[in-house]
Amino acid sequence: MDCHHFDAGRCRSCTWLSTPYEQQVAQLDARARDLLAPLVDPSIRWEPPVTGPESGFRNKAKMVVAGTVEQPTLGILDPVGGGVDLRDCGLHEPAIQAALPTLADLVTRAGLTPYDVPARRGELKHLLVTASPDGELMVRFVLRSTEPLARLRKHLPWLLDRLPIAVASVNLQPEHKAVLEGEEEIVLTERDSLPMRLGPVTLQLRPRSFFQTNTAIAERLYATARAWTDDIEVGSVLDLYCGVGGFALTLAAPGRRVHGVEVSADAVRAAEAARAAAHAAGIPGTSPEEVGFTAGDATATAGAAPDLLVVNPPRRGLGERLCAWIEEAAPAWLLYSSCRPETLARDLGDLPGYEPVRVQLFDMFPQTEHAEVLVLARRRGRGRFGA
8 A cells, every 4th residue: 555644644544555465364373373373272263364455445534633724634643743744545435435534624614623732722523434334434522622512503504415424423533632522421422323334244333332443354253254154053142342233233143142242332232233134133132131232341251151151342452350260160162363463372371271272363444453363262172163
């Protein structure tokens, strides 16, 4: 991928941009293999890396708003707090690139004063834009206060006439600190969720819900999880850190009980909405008796072990407490999706009762040193692969 912002030194977010893409993937795969080598048998099935486009893949733009009302910048800040405009960033999906100039025009029309970080004044801090596989958008305006809200509502019809926006909202983040968003969300549209179609399942993404930033690779990730678990005997599934239900709904099947746990009540509502839509569409195994979700802390898990435990933790990994519960509960199978191979290796080291049987790297974040790794592990002495 060529980028004139990188060449000019204006933006260095794509830390591996100068490395050929094939070499990036090879390095990511080699690093993951090195980290996990002490923990896996050399004979296990380590699948080839899953890759996608090296540009135009990112379904979410997190744009810092700077400059002036008349000439806003959407992008990042330079070392002294000035705006660097990145509306043409090559990472973003085409639908996002096409929308950003119109959103910049709205800043001017509605008089949304960009927040000046050095001076600590202004209102509009960030624009967060998410694109669905069907080209619809979710646009979130991160404001310091509700002062511009009336003007934003006034000009919203103008914006909706020009862009395929499914959801528009305001997030309030009043504090002067490096925090992307705040706790309060005000939805401005009739719809409050963005449909994210992934194979047979359509997830519902609400404003403060987490979703993978690479839709094509996320779809491959979920499909792989389904294919791997179709090869084993699974009657019950517990999905920790379930988010909006990607793994849980993908793994749903007749005769299988699936339960997801997620700390965000908003995400749980989105997961339940997606489950209901899947059931209404006739997708087998998605009735309320077969799939359910609970808002709660994944690290406070207790109770009987499922046949299959699915974990998709944040970058910090599972931690000692949750690993200790897994070792004690001893589910027959563990499916671990990790966005940081280092914490994956640490956690697997804290789970000596499990032996990985399949591993695969997914290049979810091209042009960077980050990657997603999926591991299917079997409890030693339990489970039979290929059943």
